[in-house]
Amino acid sequence: MMRTYTMVLTALLLAGCQQGPSPEQLAKEKAEKMKHYSEIMKWRTERIGRLTKPDGWLSLVGMHWLPKSGVTRVGSGEANGTRLTVGPDKLGLITIDEGKQVWLQPENGVSLSIDGQPAAGRTKLLPDSQGTATVVGFNDGKASFIVIERGGKLALRVRDSEAATRTRFTGIDYFPVDKTFRYTATFTPHDAGRTIDIVNILGMVEPMMNPGTVTFSAGEQKFTLEAIDEGDHRLFLVFADRTSGKESYAAARFLYAEYPGPDGKTVVDFNKAYNPPCAFTAFSTCPMPPPENRMDIAVVAGEKKPRKITP
Known part of the structure; x- marks a missing residue:
């Protein structure tokens, strides 16, 4: 009888030791899990917003390497040395000097903007390696390009808010x-x-x-x-x-x-x-x-x- 009693008592003690978290602990864990879930949902929404904005990554339509130095004509026409997939037939003339300074001379009669302001004559374009890159806008602000530097080389990075990668994004x-x-x-x-x-x-x-x-x-x-x-x-x-x-x-x-x-x-x-x-x-x-x-x-x-x- 005593042995049976001892076995039952031992089983009860073991069961007590093996009980799970208290209701308070479970409630706390659930609240922390929900808080984390809400944080991730908010992050995802903000991430989609950045990705799909008119000048976000989904709007990229071109990357065109520029010569080390010299002159290249830019535009969508066949005669351009740097031919874009979007924009006017002739956009302007880009000059790169020996010090890697980049200059843009807009084509006469073409409407361009520089960092949101109407272009006014020959303008220096700052590449992304030297700070905030100068944004050259065209097509009524729907398209743009900046100068980027990668591995010591300069290129035009072109964006178009009507790119299929953006408009068909699901x-x-x-x-x-x-x-x-x-x-x-x-x-x-x-x-x-x-x-x-x-x-x-x-x-x-x-x-x-x-x-x-x-x-x-x-x-x-x-x-x-x-x-x-x-x-x-x-x-x-x-x-x-x-x-x-x-x-x-x-x-x-x-x-x-x-x-x-x-x-x-x-x-x-x-x-x-x-x-x-x-x-x-x-x-x-x-x-x-x-x-x-x-x-x-x-x-x-x-x-x-x-x-x-x-x-």
Whole structure:
């Protein structure tokens, strides 16, 4: 009898020890999960807004390399040295001097704008490598171009708000929101001024500011990713994982994290991982992941492969 009583008591004690979280704990976890879900939904809405705006990445229609120096005529006509797919037959004359300064002389009678203001004669065009690039607008403001610099070469990046990639865009597919892919990470700074060589999708190598690494644990695995600072004082992470080329875009996905506070901690939330511009257009120069950022884990969070645009 005593033995039976002891066994029953032991079973009851074990059952008590194995009880799940309290109602209060469950309510707290549910509230945190809903808060995170709302945050991700808001982020997705803002992301779509940036992507689909008239001069967003979906509006790209051309990237035209310019000569190292000299003169090239720009326009959509066949006689132009730099022929655009959109715009007037003759838009103007671009001159590049030995110091890589770029000048635009508008064609007579063509309506152009410079940074939103009517063009007035010969104008210097600032490339994106030297600050905020000068925007040359045409087609009643529906189209534009800027000068970009990649790998020491200059090119015109052309946009058209009526591009098929924008007007036929049908949205983005996502992995389910999963809070387990939100990690608290430790930031380890590098020496000031350090750079890392990043290869872009065109095969060009460009040094980029490399302020440090972020380290986090996913289950029993630990990952350390090299971060880039593009000048906006955010940690820019370019990564690939086991889903790359399968469920997600093959080349890379992008993700931002904030610089850490005094405790050296930041948050890496892969639910905010997104496709680079080159996933949507051939006219971009996306950075590729450095070897350190190729993760041996399936990150089933964030954006999936982009949808194909149907005619």
